[in-house]
Amino acid sequence: MHCNGLWNCIMVPLQFGPTSRALIAAILIGVLCATIGAFVVLQELSFIGDALAHASFPGVVIASLLGLNIALGGAVFGIATALGVGWITRRSKVSLDTAIGVLFAGMFALGIFLLSVQEGYNKELFGLLLGDILAVRPADLWTIIGIGGAILLIIAVLYKELVLMTFDPTAAQAQGLPTGPLHYLLLCLMAVTVVISIQSVGIVLVVAMVVTPAATASLAVRRFGAMIVWGSLQGVVAATIGIYVSAYVDGVPTGSSIVLAHTAIFLLVLLFSPRPGALGGLFRRDKG
Amino acid sequence: MATLSLAQPAVRGGSAAALSVENLTVRYGDTVVLDDVSFSTGRGELIGIIGPNGAGKTSLIKALLGLVPASGTVLVGGRALGRRHRRVAYVPQINAVNWRFPATVRDVVVMGRYGQIGWLRRPGRDDYARADAALEQVNMANLAGRGISDLSGGQQQRVFLARALAQEPEIMLLDEPISGVDVPTQEVILHLLRDLSAAGRTLLVTTHHLQHLEHHFDALLCLNRRLIAYGPPTRVMTREVVEATFGSSLVLAPSPERIILDCGHSHDCA
Numbered sequence: 001m002h003c004n005g006l007w008n009c010i011m012v013p014l015q016f017g018p019t020s021r022a023l024i025a026a027i028l029i030g031v032l033c034a035t036i037g038a039f040v041v042l043q044e045l046s047f048i049g050d051a052l053a054h055a056s057f058p059g060v061v062i063a064s065l066l067g068l069n070i071a072l073g074g075a076v077f078g079i080a081t082a083l084g085v086g087w088i089t090r091r092s093k094v095s096l097d098t099a100i101g102v103l104f105a106g107m108f109a110l111g112i113f114l115l116s117v118q119e120g121y122n123k124e125l126f127g128l129l130l131g132d133i134l135a136v137r138p139a140d141l142w143t144i145i146g147i148g149g150a151i152l153l154i155i156a157v158l159y160k161e162l163v164l165m166t167f168d169p170t171a172a173q174a175q176g177l178p179t180g181p182l183h184y185l186l187l188c189l190m191a192v193t194v195v196i197s198i199q200s201v202g203i204v205l206v207v208a209m210v211v212t213p214a215a216t217a218s219l220a221v222r223r224f225g226a227m228i229v230w231g232s233l234q235g236v237v238a239a240t241i242g243i244y245v246s247a248y249v250d251g252v253p254t255g256s257s258i259v260l261a262h263t264a265i266f267l268l269v270l271l272f273s274p275r276p277g278a279l280g281g282l283f284r285r286d287k288g
Numbered sequence: 289m290a291t292l293s294l295a296q297p298a299v300r301g302g303s304a305a306a307l308s309v310e311n312l313t314v315r316y317g318d319t320v321v322l323d324d325v326s327f328s329t330g331r332g333e334l335i336g337i338i339g340p341n342g343a344g345k346t347s348l349i350k351a352l353l354g355l356v357p358a359s360g361t362v363l364v365g366g367r368a369l370g371r372r373h374r375r376v377a378y379v380p381q382i383n384a385v386n387w388r389f390p391a392t393v394r395d396v397v398v399m400g401r402y403g404q405i406g407w408l409r410r411p412g413r414d415d416y417a418r419a420d421a422a423l424e425q426v427n428m429a430n431l432a433g434r435g436i437s438d439l440s441g442g443q444q445q446r447v448f449l450a451r452a453l454a455q456e457p458e459i460m461l462l463d464e465p466i467s468g469v470d471v472p473t474q475e476v477i478l479h480l481l482r483d484l485s486a487a488g489r490t491l492l493v494t495t496h497h498l499q500h501l502e503h504h505f506d507a508l509l510c511l512n513r514r515l516i517a518y519g520p521p522t523r524v525m526t527r528e529v530v531e532a533t534f535g536s537s538l539v540l541a542p543s544p545e546r547i548i549l550d551c552g553h554s555h556d557c558a
Contacts, residue, residue, distance in 0.1 A: 042389060157408060164402050168385045174353045174378035175403030175455070217390075222435040224390050 001247050013247040022133040022200075023243045025141050026258060029197045029209065030235025032148045035155060036193045037214035038227045039186055042166050047097065048187070050207040051104035053194045055081035057111030057203055060128055065118065071143055074195040081107055082191065108203075131202030131255030133243070140199060147196050151189050162186060163224055201255035212262040213238070219266075219273040238262045304366030306331040306490040307352075307459055312360035314347045321347045322358070323514040329492070329507070331458075334485040336501055336521075337494040339511035340534050345494040348511065349461045352492075353378055364459060374404045377457035381464050382444045387436055394432040396447055397422055400454030415454075422453035426480060442473030449480065460484070462493045478504045501525065 001016075003009035013019040040049055056074035063073025081103050088099040115125055127135070136144075155162065165172045165182050173179045190210070197206045213231035221230050242258030249257075305328035314322035322344040329335055337345050351358035353376060354369065362368070364375050377400070398411050398419040405411055423429045426446040431439070436447065445465055452460050465481070466474040474497065482504065485491050493505075501508060502521040510516040510524060510533040517529040 042386070160399075160402050160405070160410065161407075164399050167389050167391065167396070167399070168380065170355065170380055170384060171378055171399070171451070172402075173355055174376075175400075177403065218388075222390050222437075223392060223395065227390050 003248075009248075010244075013244060016247075018134045018136070019243065019247055021136050021138065021141055022254065023240065025136045025144055026133055026200055026239035026243050026254065027236050028144050028148050029200050030213070030239040030258070031232040032151060032193055032235075033197055033206075033209040034213035034217075034231030034235040035152060035228050036190050037210040037212075037231055038217070038224065039162060039166055040190055040210055041214040041218065042224075043186070045187070045190065046207060046211045048100060049190055049194055049210055051100045052078045052082065052191045053198060053203045053206045054104045055107040056191075056195050056198065057108050057128070058114055060198060060203070061111045061114045064124065064128065065114075069143065070140075070199055071147070071196045074198055075192060077107060078191045078195055079188075082187065126253075127202075128198075129202050129204050130253040131198065131200050131205065133200035133254040134246075136199065144196055147192060151193060154185070154189060158182070158185070166224075201258055202253070205255045205259045208259045208262060209235075212259070212266050216262070216266040216269050219269050234262065234265055238265065305329060305363075306333070306365060307492075308361075308363040308366070309352070310361040310363075312348070312351055312358055312362065314344065314351050314356055314358045316356075321513065322351065322511075325360075325511075325515045327509060327515060327518050329490055331490055332485050332488045333506045334481055334491045334504065335493065335507045335509055336505040337492060337509045337511060338496070338498065338501070338533065339516075341496075343512045343533075345511055346463060349378070349463055349492070349494065352376065352461055374455050375457055376459045376461065377452035377455040379448045379452045379460060379462040379465060382441060382448060382468055384463075387439065387444060389436065391436050392432065393423065393428060393434050393436060393439070393447055393450075394419055396436055397432075397450045397454050400451040403455065418456065419450070419454045422450040425453055425484075426450045440473075441469040442476060445469060445473075445477055446480070449477075449484075453484075457489070459490045459492070462491060464494055464496070466495060466497055 001012055003012045014023070040046055056078035059073035059075070059077030060070050061073075062068075063070045084103055085096070085099045088094055088103070089096050094102075112125070115128075118124070161172070161177055161182060164175070165177065165179050165186075169179050169183075172182075194206050194210065197209055201209055213234040214227060216234055217227040217230035221227055238258050238261035241261040242254055245257040245261075246252045246254045308328040310326045312322060312325045313320065321342075325348065337348060339345050347356060350356045352362055354362075369376060394416070398415055400422070401411055401415040401418065405415065420429065420432065423432055426449050428443065428446050428450060431443065436444070439447065449462075449465070452462075462481070466477050469477065481491055481493065485506070492509075495501075502525065505521055507519060508521050508524045509518045510529055512533050516533045517524045
C-alpha cells in the first residue's frame with residue numbers, strides 16, 4: 001500500500017474492506033483478551049491458556065479443511081483436552097502441569113499431522129500458526145462480536161465474585177461463594193477467548209494477547225479495575241499499530257505486528273514505571 | 289486416653305452458646321485429622337486453639353466454616369449456618385494471598401461484604417461505610433487509599449481483620465494472626481483481639497506462640513487430633529495436658545511464672 005501525507009496514510013487502508021474489518025476485529029479481540037488477561041495473570045493461568053491454544057489446533061485444522069467455523073472446531077478440541085487433563089490427573093499420579101504438557105503437545109502434533117496429509121499445507125499451516133486477520137469475513141466478525149460480547153457481559157455480571165476468588169479463593173469460599181464452578185467458568189471463558197482470537201493472531205502468539213497487556217498494566221496501575229481499563233486501551237493501541245504496520249510492510253503477519261506492539265509497550269512501561277521493582281526505580285530519587 | 293474433664297468457661301449472658309460444636313470429625317480419605325471434637329463458647333470470648341503441627345488446628349477452623357467435609361453438628365447462636373451466611377468470618381494467614389494484587393486497602397476490606405451483597409449487585413455506599421468503620425476499628429482509616437502491596441505484615445493482618453469485621457460476624461476464626469509479624473506488632477494485634485472480644489465478638493484464634501497464652505486468652509482449646517483439654521489457661525496449662533497435647537517436646541516450668549520451653553528450639557530444657 002502507498003500513501004501521501006498523514007491523513008491519507010490513515011485513511012487508505014480503511015478504504016480496503018478486509019483491512020477495516022481486520023482493524024475492528026483486532027480491536028475487539030485486543031479488549032477481550034486484555035480483560036480476561038487480568039484474571040489469567042493474577043491467577044497464574046497463562047501456561048494453561050497457552051496449552052489450550054495449542055490443543056485446539058486439530059479442531060482448527062479439521063474445521064478449516066471442511067470449511068466450518070474455525071473457532072467452533074477449536075473450542076471443541078480445547079474443551080476436550082481440558083477434560084482429558086482432568087481425567088488423567090484424577091486417574092493417575094501424573095501432575096497437572098505434566099498432564100497439560102503431554103496432552104497439548106500431542107494435540108498440536110495431531111493438528112500438524114492432519115494438515116500435512118493435505119496438499120499445499122505449508123501455506124495453510126503458516127496462516128493458522130501465525131494468524132491472518134485480513135482473511136476475517138463479515139460472518140467471522142459477527143462471531144467475534146457475539147461471543148466476545150457475551151464473555152464481557154458474563155465478566156461484568158460476576159465481576160465482584162471473580163475478583164474476590166482471584167484475590168483470596170479461601171475467603172471467597174468461606175463467604176459461601178461457589179468457587180469451584182466459578183473457577184471452571186473462568187477457565188471456559190479463557191478457552192473461548194483464546195480460540196476466537198486464534199484466527200487473528202495465530203496459535204503460537206495468542207497467549208501474548210492475553211498476558212502482555214495485563215502484565216504491562218500491573219506495572220502501571222494499582223487497582224484491578226484500572227488494570228482492565230489499561231489493558232483494554234493497550235489492546236486498542238496495539239491492534240491499531242499492528243494492523244497499520246502489516247498493511248504497509250509487505251508480508252508481515254498481523255499476529256506478529258500486534259504482539260510486537262504489545263511487547264514494545266510493555267518494555268517502555270517497564271523502563272519508565274515509577275513502581276518499585278521496575279527499572280524506573282533505579283532513576284527515582286529517594287524521598288526519605 | 290479420655291478427654292480431661294475441666295470446667296467449661298462461664299457463659300457471659302445470652303442463653304444459647306455463641307458457638308456449639310458437637311462430635312465434629314474430619315477425615316481426608318482414610319486419615320482422621322480431627323476426631324470427635326465437642327465444645328461450646330460463650331459470647332465475647334477470646335479462645336486460643338493450640339497444638340503441635342498437624343494437630344488439626346486449621347482443619348478445625350475450616351470445618352467450622354464448612355470448607356472441608358465434616359461430620360457432627362456446628363451451631364452458631366443455636367442455629368445451623370446457611371449458605372452465604374455472614375455470621376462466621378474467616379481471617380486467613382497473611383501469606384495465604386498474593387499482596388501484589390492490584391487493590392487498595394479499602395477495596396480488600398469491602399470484599400468482606402461480598403458474600404451478603406448477593407449476585408448481580410455492586411457494593412454500595414452503605415457497604416463502603418461499613419468497610420470504613422471496620423478500618424477505623426483496627427486503626428487503619430488513614431491508610432484506606434493505600435495500595436496493599438505497600439503494607440507491612442502487621443498492616444496486612446489488620447486489613448484482614450477489618451475485612452472480617454466488615455462482614456459483621458458473630459464469630460471470627462483467625463488462623464495464626466500473630467505469626468509473621470514482629471513482637472511489638474504481635475502485642476498490637478493481641479490487644480486488638482481483646483478489644484474485639486470486649487465488644488462482644490467471639491474469637492477463635494490458632495497460635496503457636498505459647499508465651500502469650502495466659503495473659504491474652506479467656507480459654508484455651510488444646511488439640512492433638514482430638515480435644516485434649518478446654519478451659520481457662522491457668523487450669524488447662526498443667527504438665528499432664530501440655531504433655532498430652534505436645535508430647536515430650538515441651539516442658540512446663542513451675543510457678544510463679546508459668547513458662548513453656550519448646551525443646552525443639554531451645555537449649556534450656558532440663
